[in-house]
Amino acid sequence: xxxxxxxxxxxxxxxxxxxxxxxxxxxxxxxxxxxxxxxxxxxxxxxxxxxxxxxxxxxxxxxxxxxxxxxxxxxxxxxxxxxxxxxxxxxxxxxxxxxxxxxxxxxxxxxxxxxxxxxxxxxxxxxxxxxxxxxxxxxxxxxxxxxxxxxxxxxxxxxxxxxxxxxxxxxxxxxxxxxxxxxxxxxxxxxxxxxxxxxxxxxxxxxxxxxxxxxxxxxxxxxxxxxxxxxxxxxxxxxxxxxxxxxxxxxxxxxxxxxxxxxxxxxxxxxxxxxxxxxxxxxxxxxxxxxxxxxxxxxxxxxxxxxxxxxxxxxxxxxxxxxxxxxxxxxxxxxxxxxxxxxxxxxxxxxxxxxxxxxxxxxxxxxxxxxxxxxxxxxxxxxxxxxxxxxxxxxxxxxxxxxxxxxxxxxxxxxxxxxxxxxxxxxxxxxxxxxxxxxxxxxxxxxxxxxxxxxxxxxxxxxxxxxxxxxxxxxxxxxxxxxxxxxxxxxxxxxxxxxxxxxxxxxxxxxxxxxxxxxxxxxxxxxxxxxxxxxxxxxxxxxxxxxxxxxxxxxxxxxxxxxxxxxxxxxxxxxxxxxxxxxxxxxxxxxxxxxxxxxxxxxxxxxxxxxxxxxxxxxxxxxxxxxxxxxxxxxxxxxxx
Ligand code: F6R
Numbered sequence: 001x002x003x004x005x006x007x008x009x010x011x012x013x014x015x016x017x018x019x020x021x022x023x024x025x026x027x028x029x030x031x032x033x034x035x036x037x038x039x040x041x042x043x044x045x046x047x048x049x050x051x052x053x054x055x056x057x058x059x060x061x062x063x064x065x066x067x068x069x070x071x072x073x074x075x076x077x078x079x080x081x082x083x084x085x086x087x088x089x090x091x092x093x094x095x096x097x098x099x100x101x102x103x104x105x106x107x108x109x110x111x112x113x114x115x116x117x118x119x120x121x122x123x124x125x126x127x128x129x130x131x132x133x134x135x136x137x138x139x140x141x142x143x144x145x146x147x148x149x150x151x152x153x154x155x156x157x158x159x160x161x162x163x164x165x166x167x168x169x170x171x172x173x174x175x176x177x178x179x180x181x182x183x184x185x186x187x188x189x190x191x192x193x194x195x196x197x198x199x200x201x202x203x204x205x206x207x208x209x210x211x212x213x214x215x216x217x218x219x220x221x222x223x224x225x226x227x228x229x230x231x232x233x234x235x236x237x238x239x240x241x242x243x244x245x246x247x248x249x250x251x252x253x254x255x256x257x258x259x260x261x262x263x264x265x266x267x268x269x270x271x272x273x274x275x276x277x278x279x280x281x282x283x284x285x286x287x288x289x290x291x292x293x294x295x296x297x298x299x300x301x302x303x304x305x306x307x308x309x310x311x312x313x314x315x316x317x318x319x320x321x322x323x324x325x326x327x328x329x330x331x332x333x334x335x336x337x338x339x340x341x342x343x344x345x346x347x348x349x350x351x352x353x354x355x356x357x358x359x360x361x362x363x364x365x366x367x368x369x370x371x372x373x374x375x376x377x378x379x380x381x382x383x384x385x386x387x388x389x390x391x392x393x394x395x396x397x398x399x400x401x402x403x404x405x406x407x408x409x410x411x412x413x414x415x416x417x418x419x420x421x422x423x424x425x426x427x428x429x430x431x432x433x434x435x436x437x438x439x440x441x442x443x444x445x446x447x448x449x450x451x452x453x454x455x456x457x458x459x460x461x462x463x464x465x466x467x468x469x470x471x472x473x474x475x476x477x478x479x480x481x482x483x484x485x486x487x488x489x490x491x492x493x494x495x496x497x498x499x500x501x502x503x504x505x506x507x508x509x510x511x512x513x514x515x516x517x518x519x520x521x522x523x524x525x526x527x528x529x530x531x532x533x534x535x536x537x538x539x540x541x542x543x544x545x546x547x548x549x550x551x552x553x554x555x556x557x558x559x560x561x562x563x564x565x566x567x568x569x570x571x572x573x574x575x576x577x578x579x580x581x582x583x584x585x586x587x588x589x590x591x592x593x594x595x596x597x598x599x600x601x602x603x604x605x606x607x608x609x610x611x612x613x614x615x616x617x618x619x620x621x622x623x624x625x626x627x628x629x630x631x632x633x634x635x636x637x638x639x640x641x
Contacts, residue, residue: 001111002126004206005223006095006187006197009214009244013037013094018570020216020223021051021075021096025630034092035113035122037189042122043091046111051098092244095187095197095217097124103132104149114153114379116160117144118491120191121169124157125152126219127204135179156181159188170241173198174254177239183384185234187217200239205382205410208232208240208247210261215242222425233408262408266424280428280520280621280628284614287433288476291607293422294437295468298444306465309448311419316445319399319417319453323373326353327398328378329361329389333431333512337377337403337438340606344414344442347432347603348450348464356477358385362392370397375445378402379426379434381409390414401443405434419445428629432604432614435512436607437477443468469602474598478611485612488575488593489619495546495573498523499537500613501530502550503560505606509550513613520628521620530563543571548613550577552597552605557584564590577612579605 003024007016007273017034032054033046091296099113104110113122117122129135139157140146146153158179162172163198169190177184183203186523189196199206199217209216209224209231216224217240221231234240237252249257326345328338335357342353356366358376362385368374374393378386390411393400402415405423412418421437447464450456456464492498498517500510508528517525528537530549541547547567551560561584566575568590576591580599586593597608621628 001326002100002219003098004095004096004124004126004185004187004219005216006094006124006189006199006217006242007214008195008197008216008242009094009211010216013091016227017094017096018051018055019226020100020218023223023225024098024218024220025051030099030101031108031111032096032098033111033113033124034094034096035124035189035244036091037191038091039194040191042115042119042189042191044113044122046108046113048111066128081369093189093194093197094541095122095124095189097126101187103128103151110150112150112152114148114150114156115237116156118160121133121156121160121163122189123152123156124187125155125186126206127202129154129180129184130182131180132182133210142253143304151182155184155186163190170198170239170254173200174239174250174252177237177252178261182390184503185219195243196238197242199234199242200237201234202237203384203387203410205380206234207408208234208242210247213244215244215247217242221266222427225264225266230261231264231408232259232261233413235413236410265407277622278428278618278627278629280430280432280618282425282430283433284611285479285620286424287611288472288479290421290423290433290437290505291440291472291475293424294420294440295444295472297422299465299469305462306469307462309444309451309465311417311444311448316401316417316448317452319373319401320449322371323351323449324369326351326370326373326375327366327368327393328353328355328375328377329358329386329393331358331385332384333435333515334377334379334383334386334438336508336512336515337435338375339511340439340505341375341442341446343505343508344446344603344606345449348446348456349453350455351376351449351453356389358383361385361389366392366396368393368396368398370399372398374398374400375442376400376411376415377404377438377442378409378411379405379421379423379431379438381406381411383411387411387414400524401445403438403445416608420579428518429631430617430628432516436610439607440468440471457523464601464604468599470598470600471604474600474608475611479615480606482612482615484593484595486619488595489616489623492546492573492575493521493523493620493623495544496524497540497545498525498542498548498549499533499545499567499572500525500527500548501533501560501563502527503530503556504553505603506530506550506552506560506609509552509606509609509613510548513548513550515619516614516617517620520617520631521624521626522632523620523624530560533563533566537565538570541567541570541572543573545572545573546575548575548577548616549591550609550613551582551585552577552579552600552609553602554579554582555602557582561585568592577609
């Protein structure tokens with residue numbers, strides 16, 4: 001969703017705010033704005049469009065007006081503007097925002113920061129205020145005229161209301177928060193308190209970055225990594241008062257909190273493109289390392305042979321022994337990892353698995369018992385729907401295991417057990433390395449559970465660990481030799497209909513492949529269990545259609561070959577992604593193109609099978625002139641319902 005930053009220190013705030021906002025552009029990019037405090041006033045600049053528009057606005061304003069005016073008029077205006085820009089440049093405290101619109105269209109007016117009527121209090125906000133209409137009515141009844149259509153503006157006027165009563169900005173924010181229903185991460189500055197930012201959060205992430213004589217707020221760690229790797233993760237309903245030389249933390253009732261900052265292990269390089277054209281491509285190429293990093297800390301070796309799996313000090317045995325059922329819930333790509341996991345867990349552990357999208361879970365009055373294990377999967381650890389599912393599962397007495405990429409995220413703090421995907425920051429909106437590392441964690445968890453329940457022998461268990469160890473190098477091999485995928489994309493990027501088909505675990509990979517393609521290339525793509533084609537979707541097949549068959553399950557090669565033949569007969573172009581050893585698909589007959597992935601035990605093929613599909617989506621995006629890192633209407637980390 002939206003990105004928030006704030007700076008208080010001895011540097012000029014504007015360049016720091018712009019620089020930190022740049023790192024958060026992936027969270028929203030339909031408008032941006034900053035508010036910088038000078039001695040006697042708060043200056044606000046905001047603009048519809050990408051951050052670049054705002055930056056140009058600030059730096060080029062003098063030049064643009066110069067073009068339009070002449071003579072004395074110009075000189076006078078220029079002097080005025082230089083003075084205004086100077087003030088902007090002088091301020092050493094400010095807040096900034098990059099927006100993904102929820103309430104009110106993307107526009108200059110609706111962009112954050114929002115202010116009270118007199119412009120003495122400015123606010124940036126992430127999240128949704130659910131009771132904003134009621135609050136707005138009450139404020140309007142007091143004569144307040146709103147400028148924007150946003151829910152955030154309500155907060156600015158509400159804080160002002162309490163400030164007039166208390167004459168204390170911290171008290172005013174605290175009292176205003178009590179009136180808000182919904183989710184928020186907030187940054188507030190006030191003209192009368194030129195030395196501090198007030199920050200608060202509920203159901204929307206916010207961190208405080210700790211520098212030397214300077215401190216920051218941000219909705220995500222990459223924003224501040226260039227300046228510091230020491231951060232406070234604000235907990236639910238916590239407030240922070242951030243000064244240049246120290247930070248005070250409080251509960252919602254104003255009681256002081258003492259906690260240790262967390263040290264961020266990643267460095268700046270991890271949050272930069274590092275020579276790749278796009279973050280998406282960089283993250284696709286980071287997968288061999290991310291997979292190794294995620295796998296290796298969990299392996300227990302005897303000599304150089306992996307013989308067991310460990311999850312730090314966490315003891316899973318009590319969970320594994322008494323489980324009747326596994327429920328997996330997540331959203332989007334993480335949900336697809338869950339769909340694949342159903343096949344993995346059922347095959348290896350023989351425990352029945354239910355998989356649900358988290359956005360539905362809480363509304364369906366789910367049946368959950370204390371003998372269920374609920375697995376929550378979330379890259380960001382902040383997805384609103386997924387968090388709601390987690391809380392519901394805990395309330396119902398289930399044991400909750402979370403798989404997440406973000407240390408300190410809300411999911412990681414609220415689950416009973418956590419397994420981290422060590423993928424490093426995922427910046428591209430379309431998830432790639434998070435998905436494959438989530439699968440790696442799910443394989444590990446399923447194997448550990450299978451061993452605990454004696455559903456695999458020690459011999460098979462060790463053989464499966466060997467298979468897992470093969471995966472990072474196999475992914476590397478696919479990435480090294482991906483010219484056929486690139487060529488295939490160049491021949492098919494203008495197709496209007498793309499169907500992905502697969503059987504068993506390949507149907508999960510098909511879902512993820514179709515999502516990847518539609519997200520970044522806007523090509524219409526759907527996924528079907530291959531056997532379902534003739535029950536309806538085959539009516540759509542014609543010569544404009546591309547059908548991609550994911551075929552890694554050896555016992556079903558013949559079956560899926562028949563499905564490919566059925567669509568080929570009806571004019572579709574076809575691509576088959578299959579294991580290296582297969583002999584069933586014949587190029588030029590059912591399959592126009594065959595991409596072979598390295599040989600692996602069938603159930604472990606989900607990670608390698610997705611790599612060509614990720615690359616295909618990426619290349620189609622670029623060939624269609626789209627920026628794959630910023631697909632339209634999407635944002636990373638969906639912290640609103
Ligand atoms: C797709 C994508 C989204 C996320 C989904 C859940 O490429 O990234 O579908 O997978 O929004 O996000 P997390 O995993 O952060 O809960």
